[in-house]
Amino acid sequence: MSRVDQTRARILDAATEEFAAHGIAGARIDRIAERSGMSKPMIYTYFGGKAKLFDAVFDTHVIANSERVPFEAADLAGYATRLYDAYLADPALLRLVMWKRLERDGTGYLYPGLEETDAQHLREIIAQQQTDHIRDDLEPADVWSLLIATAATWAQGSITAVATPNDPADDHERRRSALGAYVAAALITETSLRSQRPLT
Structure with a gap:
C-alpha cells in the first residue's frame, strides 16, 4: 500500500x-x-x-463491502443469521446506513452503485419462487426487504434491544434460532419446509 x-x-x-x-x-x-x-x-x-x-x-x-455476507436465496434463514453476526461484528455499518437515511435520503433507494447487485438478488429469489422454495404470493422485492429488516431486528437501529458482543452467548444463540425460525415460517413455502423436516 x-x-x-x-x-x-x-x-x-x-x-x-x-x-x-x-x-x-x-x-x-x-x-x-x-x-x-x-x-x-x-x-x-x-x-x-x-x-x-x-x-x-x-x-x-x-x-464496497456489500457482499461481506454472500446472499443465498436457497438458504434465507441461514443468510439472516449470518447477517446478525455481521451486524454484531461491525456496529458502524448499520449506524452509517441509519445516518444516511436520517440526514440525506429520507425516502427511496439508499445504495447507489448496488442496483445490479440487488437486481441479481431478486432474480435469485424469483428462481427459488419458481421451484416452490420461497413463497410466490409475495413480490421478490418484498421478500428481500422483509428478510433484511428481520435480520436487523437486534442491530444498531433497533427500537427494542441492540445486540452487543458482551451479551451472553445464550442470548446470541436464542436470537439466531429465532431469526432462522421466523424467516423460514414467514418466507419459505410449507412444501419446502416439510421436505427439510426429518422423517419420524
Missing part, C-alpha cells in the same frame, strides 16, 4: 468512527484529524469537505 493510500485509509478509519457515532451534522473534522493523526488541511485536501468525506466513508464501508 502506497503512502497516499495509507494516509487515506487512516482518515477513512477515523471518519468511520466519527460518522457512526455522531452522524453527518454532528461529526467534527477536528476530531477526525486528532483520531487519524492528520491535519485538518490534509483531510480537506484528500476529501474536499465533510459531506464528501461521509460519501467516501459510505462507499468504502457500506457499498
Whole structure:
C-alpha cells in the first residue's frame, strides 16, 4: 500500500468512527484529524469537505463491502443469521446506513452503485419462487426487504434491544434460532419446509 493510500485509509478509519457515532451534522473534522493523526488541511485536501468525506466513508464501508455476507436465496434463514453476526461484528455499518437515511435520503433507494447487485438478488429469489422454495404470493422485492429488516431486528437501529458482543452467548444463540425460525415460517413455502423436516 502506497503512502497516499495509507494516509487515506487512516482518515477513512477515523471518519468511520466519527460518522457512526455522531452522524453527518454532528461529526467534527477536528476530531477526525486528532483520531487519524492528520491535519485538518490534509483531510480537506484528500476529501474536499465533510459531506464528501461521509460519501467516501459510505462507499468504502457500506457499498464496497456489500457482499461481506454472500446472499443465498436457497438458504434465507441461514443468510439472516449470518447477517446478525455481521451486524454484531461491525456496529458502524448499520449506524452509517441509519445516518444516511436520517440526514440525506429520507425516502427511496439508499445504495447507489448496488442496483445490479440487488437486481441479481431478486432474480435469485424469483428462481427459488419458481421451484416452490420461497413463497410466490409475495413480490421478490418484498421478500428481500422483509428478510433484511428481520435480520436487523437486534442491530444498531433497533427500537427494542441492540445486540452487543458482551451479551451472553445464550442470548446470541436464542436470537439466531429465532431469526432462522421466523424467516423460514414467514418466507419459505410449507412444501419446502416439510421436505427439510426429518422423517419420524
